[in-house]
Amino acid sequence: MNTRKRRKTKFGFILIACLLIGVIVIGCTSKSTSIIFVDKLGAKDVFRVNDSVCTLSEAKIYLTNLQDQYESVYGCDMWKTKCGDLTIEDYVKKTVIAQLAQIKSMALFSKQYNIELTQEEKNTLSQAAKEYFSGLSDEQVKDMDITVEDVAKAYSDYLLASKVYSSLTTETNTEVSDDEARVVTVQQIVINKHSLDQSGSIVPSTEEEAKEAYSKANTIYEKAKNGEDFANLAENYSDNDTCELSFGRGKLENSVEKVVFNMENDELSDIIETEDSFYIMKCINSYDIEATDANKEVIIEQRKAKAFDEVYEVFLNGLVSEFNEELWDTVTLGDDGDVKTVNFFDVYNQYFEE
Incomplete structure (x- = not known):
């Protein structure tokens, strides 16, 4: 080291x-x-x-x-x-x-x-x-x-x-409010609507693919809502390798951020739709004091x-x-x-x- x-x-x-x-x-x-x-x-x-x-x-x-x-x-x-x-x-x-x-x-x-x-x-x-x-x-x-x-x-x-x-x-101006600087920690499950081509570029989803992605997200959401371990669900189903993350404002898409910054500890979000994906979020820490400072x-x-x-x-x-x-x-x-x-x-x- x-x-x-x-x-x-x-x-x-x-x-x-x-x-x-x-x-x-x-x-x-x-x-x-x-x-x-x-x-x-x-x-x-x-x-x-x-x-x-x-x-x-x-x-x-x-x-x-x-x-x-x-x-x-x-x-x-x-x-x-x-x-x-x-x-x-x-x-x-x-x-x-x-x-x-x-x-x-x-x-x-x-x-x-x-x-x-x-x-x-x-x-x-x-x-x-x-x-x-x-x-x-x-x-x-x-x-x-x-x-x-x-x-x-x-x-x-x-x-x-x-x-x-x-x-x-x-x-x-060095005055920064707690809310402006607030850092939250969440776990996430991401289900993509789109697919990737051979070069790794995003291929826009068809209407049918979007419906299938939502159906999958809804099934996972019901499992989480019924008490299944969120981290395990993320590991098994999420299209994003990162399960737990901490961040401040301006780091995620507006639709996701708006929900996350209004969640309480241990709260489960509804399914959040963005242009490319569906998100299910679980709040682990709604206010990380040390990270916020x-x-x-x-x-x-x-x-x-x-x-x-x-x-x-x-x-x-x-x-x-x-x-x-x-x-x-x-x-x-x-x-x-x-x-x-x-x-x-x-x-x-x-x-x-x-």
Whole structure:
């Protein structure tokens, strides 16, 4: 079991970092943003956003950190495994560039709002950088080609980005009612009206098929109503492999959600019809307090991300970027099975924990 402390996300922009893959790395449809591939970058510069440059050394800090996390869970032999159209290696590399592109962009954004680091923050960053750097082996320092100053710069940009996000979301409404955030736990039986073709696509049901599906659902409903074990019925008859699930509002179809959020513990629903299926629901917990409290935080973060995006996306459209694709293509993962190192964000959180 991996006992490494999970990285904390101090602000919500990491959650939307993948947007930057499209905006900065691959391209953008905005006429005010131009994407230029390797023209003015130095030999060891991975990309530039306006006048802010990300060096290969800085990128390797993030890449090594993420590589360590992946390998601690999945081992060292999965990098060439396909994940959709990409290998896991390519996916991780794109993730790193997206994350760094956003951090660099937000550090630039700080100038518009006169957001700066205090002297105390700079001193603390210096201490954090020394601690992280001291945890690297000589071989890692050589491979990453980094200095303690490189680490301090990476921490500086990250903290600036965090301060920008905090500044732009301070007025976000953080009042979330219990009902808005309420999480319920139910068991379900799903009887599909439709069938699937050889490619797995849904084939719309005929009127006769819909009647047969309802008849089947009604038979199961009568069994449940007469006291037969609901979980057993779900296992034997449901077209959905998931019997028990917990969720908040907005996760299921409206017709199902409307019924579920008005049920009491142990209550059995009537048969609920949607376009594709019939549902029979049994309420296990109409108000999961712990999950509801956690969902409140999720809702608040979603609100903050939305408020931030409204301002930040305008700024993004005015950026010019260059990407040294040829240099980044030379970077590979999995050559060394022992990349374990101190966690870049764990050290950061020790010094800048909320």
